[in-house]
Amino acid sequence: MSVITAISLAACPKARAGIKTIWAANCAQVDTLTFNATREITAITMVVATPANVFKRIDFEENTAFFNQAKVRNKSAVNVTQTISFVEPGLSNTVRNALEDLNGNCCLHIIVLDNSNNYHYAGISFDIESEEWSSDKMKTGEGSSNTNTDPTADQAEYIETVVGNSIFYAPFWTLGEAGIPV
C-alpha cells in the first residue's frame, strides 16, 4: 500500500479569475459605510424604512461573469472605470423583469464576490485623506438579449453590464456574506 505524506499548503496568491455572485442595492438605501485603518469596509448602515431596502442577489453560471477595473491617469487625476459583465443563459420573463428592475436604478452599490472569495464594494469612491466616501452613480451599461443562431454551438442569453467611474479600485468588504442585508 502506498503512503502519501501530507505537505504544507504553499502560499500561492488567491488569483482565480471570474466572479460568482453580486448583491446590488440602490444608493439611497445605504446611509453610511464605515472604514477601518486599512481602508476596508467594516460596517454598513442601512435605511430600513421600507421592507424593500436591501441588497438583491444575482448568481451567475460558472465562468460567465467578470469584474474589471480599468485605471487611467488624466494628468494629475486617476480614474477607474468599474465594469461588471454577466451572462444570464436562457430568455425568460423572470430574468427579463429582473434586468428591467436593475436598469431602473441610476445609482447602484454592488458587492462583488469573486472566484477567490474576495468581496469588493463597487460603486463608491473613498477619499483616504478626508475619510469621506461618495456614490459613483454606477448603473447598467450596454447589454443584449440574443437567441443566437446555431443550436450546436450557441445558447440564447441575456448579456448585461453595470458600469461606474470611481476614484480608485473598489474597497474590500470584510463582513462576508453573513453581513450583506438581503
Next chain:
Amino acid sequence: MAEVTAPVSAEQQPKGFKLLRVQDNLVTICKAGKKAAFLNHGSKDVEFPSKGNIVKPATQELLKAIYDTDESYTQLIEAPKDYKAPWQQGK
C-alpha cells in the same frame, strides 16, 4: 409566572456605551466578535426581512461586544470614560 423584562435600549441608558447616532429605522450591520451583528440605532423594533427577524433596540451588552471587536467601531459607538477595549491593550 416568569417575569418578563422589556429590553432597555442603549438610548435610554444614561451611562455606559452610547450610540453616536440615535435614529429610528437605521440599522448597522457590523461584527460582534466573529459573527455579523445587527445594530438598531433607534428605540423601536425594526423589521429586517433580510434575515427574517426583528432587530430590537441595541443593548449595552451588544454595544460592548461590537465596540470590543474593531477599532473602526469607535465611529459608531462611544465607550465609557477610561474603558479599554481589547484592541487598545498595550496602547
